Amino acid sequence: MSPFCQSVPAALTNLCQYGPPIIDGALLTVEVAVLSLLLSLGLGLLGASAKLSANLALRSVATTYTTLIRGVPDLVLMMLIYFGGQMAMNSLSDWLYDTFAIEVFFNINEFIAGVVTIGFIFGAYMAETFRGAFLAVDGGQIEAGKAYGMTRWQIFVRIVFPQMVRHAIPGIGNNWLVLLKTTALVSIIGLSDMVRLASEAAKAVHEPFMFFIPVALAYLALTSLSEWGLNKLEHKYSAGVRREAN
Amino acid sequence: MDWLTALLADNSIFNATTLAHYWSGFTTTVQLVFLSLVAGGMLAIPLAVLRVSPNPWISKPVWLFVYLFRGTPLLIQLYLIYYGVTLIEGIQDSLFWPVFQDAFYPCLIAFALNTAAYTTEILRGAIATTSQGEIEAAKAYGMSKGLMMRRIILPSAFRRALPAYANEVILMLHASSIASVVTLVDLTGAARDIYARFYAPFEAFMFVALIYLCITFALIYLFRALETRLLAHLKPLS
Numbered sequence: 491m492s493p494f495c496q497s498v499p500a501a502l503t504n505l506c507q508y509g510p511p512i513i514d515g516a517l518l519t520v521e522v523a524v525l526s527l528l529l530s531l532g533l534g535l536l537g538a539s540a541k542l543s544a545n546l547a548l549r550s551v552a553t554t555y556t557t558l559i560r561g562v563p564d565l566v567l568m569m570l571i572y573f574g575g576q577m578a579m580n581s582l583s584d585w586l587y588d589t590f591a592i593e594v595f596f597n598i599n600e601f602i603a604g605v606v607t608i609g610f611i612f613g614a615y616m617a618e619t620f621r622g623a624f625l626a627v628d629g630g631q632i633e634a635g636k637a638y639g640m641t642r643w644q645i646f647v648r649i650v651f652p653q654m655v656r657h658a659i660p661g662i663g664n665n666w667l668v669l670l671k672t673t674a675l676v677s678i679i680g681l682s683d684m685v686r687l688a689s690e691a692a693k694a695v696h697e698p699f700m701f702f703i704p705v706a707l708a709y710l711a712l713t714s715l716s717e718w719g720l721n722k723l724e725h726k727y728s729a730g731v732r733r734e735a736n
Numbered sequence: 737m738d739w740l741t742a743l744l745a746d747n748s749i750f751n752a753t754t755l756a757h758y759w760s761g762f763t764t765t766v767q768l769v770f771l772s773l774v775a776g777g778m779l780a781i782p783l784a785v786l787r788v789s790p791n792p793w794i795s796k797p798v799w800l801f802v803y804l805f806r807g808t809p810l811l812i813q814l815y816l817i818y819y820g821v822t823l824i825e826g827i828q829d830s831l832f833w834p835v836f837q838d839a840f841y842p843c844l845i846a847f848a849l850n851t852a853a854y855t856t857e858i859l860r861g862a863i864a865t866t867s868q869g870e871i872e873a874a875k876a877y878g879m880s881k882g883l884m885m886r887r888i889i890l891p892s893a894f895r896r897a898l899p900a901y902a903n904e905v906i907l908m909l910h911a912s913s914i915a916s917v918v919t920l921v922d923l924t925g926a927a928r929d930i931y932a933r934f935y936a937p938f939e940a941f942m943f944v945a946l947i948y949l950c951i952t953f954a955l956i957y958l959f960r961a962l963e964t965r966l967l968a969h970l971k972p973l974s
Binding site: 558560561562563564565566567569570573574576577671672673674675677678685689692693696698699702703705706709710713714 | 953
């Protein structure tokens with residue numbers, strides 16, 4: 491125990507001792523959330539383009555992806571990727587050793603498994619959001635772009651994308667709020683995020699409320715802050731669009 | 737059972753014992769989800785009515801409840817209830833102890849409160865979008881507020897809430913997988929046991945993933961049938 495923690499009131503000794511690592515855990519939680527958000531946005535854009543493409547094979551791959559992922563619990567997928575991924579990597583390195591005598595060892599760590607799984611899951615939800623947003627852009631505007639002789643890329647960058655973002659932001663925001671709370675699950679596969687550190691501390695000193703309530707408040711702060719930011723963003727991208735009077 | 741034994745003869749993982757284990761996990765999951773939805777729904781209806789009250793002393797506490805439960809992960813709520821209950825003074829000597837000793841009831845309480853919060857929000861939205869004309873008509877008939885809520889607002893709000901509620905039911909089914917974290921052997925818990933026993937992650941987890949997928953599809957089908965029936969009057973005349 492550090493000398494400082496011996497000097498605080500007895501009721502706070504445990505918090506003083508176990509608290510600071512939990513704050514590091516909170517940073518890890520945010521890191522996992524942001525990285526998986528980026529992955530899911532990329533996968534979502536790819537998935538939405540595949541779903542809207544003229545190619546039947548692409549369409550069916552994307553539809554299978556979004557249907558399967560949205561039908562299975564996050565935790566089951568996470569365990570499948572974490573435990574199953576490790577096994578697949580082990581057999582890959584065995585195979586490499588047997589055939590090429592290359593000795594490499596791939597290790598799936600909890601961080602990568604967590605980010606990949608959450609990104610992969612929310613990619614499916616994002617794909618649905620983006621698909622809806624693509625379809626919400628007025629077809630006449632795309633035709634107008636074509637009439638001006640714009641290339642497909644120019645139409646996407648100048649006409650479709652700026653308008654799509656406006657339609658996609660509420661959906662992205664919702665997905666982000668769910669994603670943020672889903673990051674709590676990475677504690678189950680062993681990543682030392684704030685939930686895991688708090689539950690270890692709570693078990694060590696038999697004080698669940700002292701550690702879980704601050705973690706709950708940290709999540710509450712993150713979700714509230716996100717909601718505030720999303721409102722601002724929505725407002726910004728809705729500039730020039732008349733609000734429906736109600 | 738002979739045909740089943742024959743079918744599984746050359747299979748080391750899916751034998752009668754493990755399938756029985758999966759089956760008991762399946763019943764636990766279904767019971768847990770069904771009971772939490774019933775309890776959560778019964779809580780959500782009065783809460784939603786209180787939530788739309790013009791009196792802030794009534795609506796704000798409900799808002800706070802919904803805000804707290806929707807803003808934090810279910811896992812934390814479960815931990816708070818599961819580990820927190822054991823700390824209540826004298827609970828280990830009371831007659832409630834046999835109930836809370838098992839992981840089932842803490843899970844049920846956490847899930848019911850969580851789904852109650854989400855359902856309250858869904859119902860609130862549906863109540864708020866009741867068409868003004870219907871309310872005026874009810875007033876013109878001299879209905880009291882309670883009668884109007886019971887006969888006009890709630891029935892139409894339930895119908896409008898149905899698609900969003902179907903989503904909530906599916907999310908609840910998926911969220912119930914975290915019950916396995918507090919030692920409850922639900923479907924996911926069964927898969928974890930079988931993974932640990934045979935060290936076969938693909939077989940163990942893909943099999944439950946498939947079961948969850950089937951339950952999800954069954955729920956989607958059921959809710960769609962219900963929607964077609966209950967929202968038939970809103971369909972365009974073909």
